[in-house]
Amino acid sequence: MSKDKPATDRKLSWTQIITGEKSGIILKAGLEHAAQNLSMMVGREITITDPGIETIPIQNVISYGGNPETEMVGVYLLIEGDLRGQALLLLSMEDAMYLVDLLMGEDPGETTSLDDMGQSALAEVGNLTLSGFLNTVASLTGIPVKPSPPAVVVDMRGSILTMVVALVAAMSDELIVIESAFKDADRALQLRFWILPEPALDVLNKIN
Template identity: 30%
Template sequence: MTFKSLADFHLDVLKEVGNIGAGHAATALSTLLDKPVDMQVPQVKLVPFEEISESVGGSEKVVMAIFLRVEGETPGNMFFILSMESARHLLKRLVGLECSDKEELDEMEFSALSEIGNILAGSYLTSLADFTQLNMFPTVPSLAVDMAGAILSYGLLQFGEMGDHALFIDTKFLQNGDEVEGHFFLIPDPESFDRIFAALGVAAE
């Protein structure tokens, strides 16, 4: 697959997968929190691996990240990244936790974000697996607060070499008019992208 050859149609297909995942995640979060949660996917795009940290504010920006390894027929890596401002806003608006301005998270904040991240990762992965009819399952997710570049480097150390492109899914949480933005990155291993697109009925070049 040559990424420059991807048409709008291909990204529309992937955006639909993202929207389905967001719907599943919103339902799960609403049940967990016992309050209405809406989620939207305003954009989906493919970005080169080296641009991932730039997409979240730069390699030195401190972020919160959930990351895991995807195993099965289309192995790869998945990251859900929030700025610390967004993480605190999410905790305050969705979970009702009053957060301090310190960079470190306390145990309750860490636990709440881990649970939200697990739900999101599972929802997106399940929707992609259902949509493609491919076997995909996550490893146990990890949560880290660090500079974006350091988190991606740690992911490389943990999971080995990653593919050179990532599927970027913009995610907006909406609750009572408040909006929180997060970023999903699915980084399939090099051979996995062709399998995903083939399963979606999109011819690879």
């Protein structure tokens, strides 16, 4: 057995995860794991919505979810291994600072800008949620997944979102996204959780 599996195997794997019989169970388990990790980290209950599979034309991506010029925080990582793709947490500045307050044990409103410490706390949020999801998917499917360390980007929504489009657009004019959102009992968090499978034609065909 070669260590590098042929590309067809990888495509099939994402297809099964997104559209297969157990798709709902796998995705939900992954998201619940992500929410549990975040809950433990911030010391309060964070829940997560059921996963949706979105297909977004690349022309519409920059304004997906709001104004393309709004300042947002992205926590981004690459998914390597047998399943390939990208993962992104996208959150408003407000929610990012609220999370930093929770993580640092400060009163809400204490954090008013994102310094290095805040950014590294958010990187850890990305790590525990995105990698939490991916590890669960890996253990349920038996497909090894290797998430890269996360990077934090603070910039316009459009600029953060084009970052993920760039890796997809050579093959497709659409982004396929496994999407969910976190919820806090006290607060509607604008925290978008995105997993972006490496584009593969058979996945596109099955979804469209």
